[in-house]
Amino acid sequence: MKAPKQSFISNVTTEDRLDPERFSDWLRLLRVTAWVKRFTDNCRKTNDRNKSRVLTLKELQEVENMFIHKTQVKHYPEEYSCIVKGQPMPRSSKLIPLNVKIDEQDLMRCDTRLTHARFLPYNVRYPIILPRKSPVTRLLVKSFHEAGNHYGTNQTLAAMSSRYWLIGGREEIRDWEKKCSKCKKLKAKVLKQVMAPLPPIRLKKSMRAFANSSVDFAGPFLTKQGRGKVRQKRYLCLFTCLSSRAVHLKIAFGLDTDSFLNAFYRMSSRRGFPEEMYSDNGTNFVGAYNELLELYEQMDKQKITEKANNHRIKWHFNPPLAPHFGGVHESMVKSAKRAIYAVLNSADITDEELLTAITGAEGLINSRPISYQTSHPKDDTVLTPNHFIHGQIGGQFTPEAVDSTVFNVKKRWRYVQEIVKHFWHRWLREFIPTLSNRKKWHQETRDLKVNDVVLVIDADKSRGEWSLGRIVALHPGN
Template sequence: MTASELWWKGPSFLCETADRWPARLGFLKNFDKSEDRRTKCVVKNTQVKTMDEDCRLQSSRFSTSKKLLRITGYVLRFVANLKRRSGHEHQKTSSASSVPPLDPSEVKTAEVFWIKQAQSEFEPERQQLITRRENSSQIKLKDSSIRRLSPFIDEDGIIRVGGRMQRSDLPFEAKHPALLPKRHDVTRLIVGQTHKDGDHEMGVEHTVSQLRQQFWIVAARETVKRAIRTCPECVRRRSPPVVQKMGSKLQCHVQPTYPAFKHITVDFAGPFETRQGRGKTRQNRYLCLFYCLHTKAIHLEMAYGLDTDSFLRAFMRFIARRGKPSHVTSDNATNFVGADREIRRLLRQLEEDEIQDKTAHLYIKWQFIPPGAPHFNGGCEAMVKFAKTALRKTLQSADLTDEELQTAFCRAEALLNTRPITVVSSDPSDDPPLTSAS
C-alpha cells in the first residue's frame, strides 16, 4: 500500500478538467484488479418468532372457575375495545386505576367461551348435529357416549341435553343443561367451585344435584368423587388426629419392691379463699398434692402460701405422716398451675436451689421437669384434675375456714384413694378390685 502511486497521488484524470473525466460507471474499471480493494456487504437478518401455545389463555393455569371467568371477561373486553378502535369507533376510556367491574353479560360471555372450549371434545357430535339441523334429516349419532341424551345446539352454539322437560316451568339451563366432558380442566374448575360454595360439606349426590341445575357432566359422580377425594380442605378435615406415642414407663412403675410414697410427684392447685374471722381479710390457701408413682395413691396438704417456706412446711408434714421419699419430681418453679397474675408472681418465689439445699440432708433426689412441659408430670396433673373436681362438687360455693378446708382436703383424699386401679370383675367369686388404700 505504501508503494502504490494511486494511493499517494490519486487517479491521473484529477489533474485534467472536469469535462475530460471518465464516466461515473467506468470509474472502477480504471483500477488495477491486483490492487487491494474492500467490498462492503449488507446482511439482512430476519427472525421469525412463532407464538407458543403456552402463551395463550389456558384453563389449566387457574385454580378456581371464578378467577378464570373474571380474567377471561377482562381479556374479551380488551379485545372488543381493540376492534372498536380499529373500526374508527371512538369510545371514552377510563384510566387504569378506575377500571369498571365486569357486568353479568360479560361474565356470561366468558362462561359461554369456556363451555365451547370444553365441548371441543365433542366435535364429531357437533358436526353431525349441524348437518342434521341444516338438512332436517334424522341422522343418528353413531358410536357416541352422548347419543342417549338427545343433544342439540342452542343459539349460542352450546351443545345441550334434550329430554322431555320442555313444558316445565324450570329455567332453560335447568331443563337443558350444557354438556361437559368429564376430564376437561373447565369441568374440574366448575366442580371444584360448586364443592367449595357448599363449604366442603356437600356429598357426592348433593354436589351432582347442584351441578345439574346448569351443567350435565358425563360420568358426573366419578368426576365429583375425584374432586372431593383430591380437595386439600377435605383431606385435612378427614385426616385422623395424630396419636401421641407414649414413652417408656419409669423404673418405679415396673419395680414392685418400692413402698408407698417412695417415688412421688408434687403439684399445686388453687387458690381456695377462706375467711379468717369477723373484720379480717380473707386469705388464699393452696392445695399441695403428693402423688405416688408406684401405688397411685395421693396425699393432700394445705399450703398457706406459694413461698418456699410454706411449701417446705407442707412437705415436712407429708414426711411425718407418709415417710421420707427417695425421689421427688415437681413442676418447674415458673410452671405451676395458676392463671391469676398474683399466683404467677408468687410461684416465681419458689427457689429450686433453696429447696434442694434444705432437703439435701434428707438424702432426697429432687428433679424438676422442663418449663412448659406439663406432660412430663402427666400422672400428677390428672390427679390434680380429679381432686379439684371432687372439691368443687363437695364445697360448691361454701364459705369455709382454714379448719373446714383442711377437713375437705382429707375427705377428698380418702375418696380418691378408694378408686379402683384395676378392672372391676363381673364375677362374684373374684376378689374385690385393688385400690390405692388397700
C-alpha cells in the same frame, strides 16, 4: 460437517396466556379474557368502539360460554361430533344417561326430566355438563366453594347443581377440598401416634409408697375469711404415687414457688422424701426445683451427713403443652375434683372446711380398688392404694401380730415387712397386667419431619386464628 444452526424463531413456542391452567380464580380469568376480547374487537373496528370502563354481564357470559365449550369439545370430542351429526353416541360413553343436547351457544346440556317444570329456571332444567379433572371445572368448584364460606361437599354440590351438571361431582369437590388451605386448617386433626410403652418409673417396685411421685395443681377454690372480708383463692396440690396410684392432697395458698414448697415439705414430712418427682413445666415447679438445688448445695457445704444426702430428689419436667405426658396425675386430678365437689356442693366454705373436704376426698380415693374384685368368698380382699400407705382398707386395719402376748420388736418389724412384701407381690400379679392394653392411639402414623408445616394449637385463640409453624428440629423419645 456441522449441523446448521436453528433460527431463534423456530425455537419459540406459542404459549396461551389465557390458559385456565395459569389462573387460580375463575372470575379473574373471565375478566382478563373479556378485556382482551374487547381490545381485539376494538382493533378491528374503525367506528363504534366500546370505550366503557366497566365490563357488561353479556361480555362475561360470552367468555364463560367460550371456555366451557372448549372444555367440552376437548374432553368429549366423539360425543360432541355424534350429537352434531345426529348419530348415536358410543355405548361406552358416560353421557348416555344424561340425554345430551346442544343449545344455541353450542354448549352441551343435560336434558333432564324436569323439562315441563316451567317454574324452575332454564339452567336447572337443562344444566351445563362439566367434565371431571379439567382446569375449568376446578376453577368453578373453587369459586363456588369459597363463595359458600368453605362449606361441606353437599352444600357446594347443591349450589353448583343450579347451573351445572358435574360428572363425578362429589369426587371433584372433595379433590379440591383436600387442596384448599383454609379447609386444611378447619379440618386439621391433632397428630397422634401409637401409645408408647409405660416408662420404667411406672413399673419400679419400692417398699414404700410415694418413693416415685408426680405432682399437679388444680383449682382454685374460693374460701371465706370472715365477715366482711375478701374471699381468697386456695389451690389443690395433688401428689400421686406412680406405682401404687395412691394420692396425697394438700392445700396450697397460692401458685407461687413458696406455696408449692410449703405443700411439698408438708407431704414429705408425712410420706417421706420421694426419690424421683415428675411435674408439668410450670413456673412454680421450675422455681421450686431451682430453690431445692440451691438448698442442697448450701447444705452440702455445711453439716450434711451421708444419711441426709440420700434424700436428694431427682426432678423431671414434662415437655410444655404436652398433657399426655402427665396423664398419671391428670386422671387423679379429675377424680379428686369430683370427690371434693361432691362433698362441697358449691357451698360457701372456710379454709378449715375445705381442708376437711380435701382430707375426706383423699381417703375416698385411696380406698378405691386397683385390681379386679372377684365374687368368690375365699379370694383375697381387693387391692387398694391404702394397702401400700398404712396397710388398711378405708378403716379396716392390718391384723395384729400373732405374738400378741409377748411383744417382740424384731418379730413385729419382720411381720410388717412381710405384709408390705405381700402387697407388692399382689401389685405385681394383679395390677400390672391391667396396664398392658392400649386404650387409645392404636394406629401408627407418619412422624413429623423437619420443614413440615403444621398448625400450632393455641388455647387462647379460636381455631381460625391459630398460626402456622414449621418444624425446625426434632427431639424424638421413647
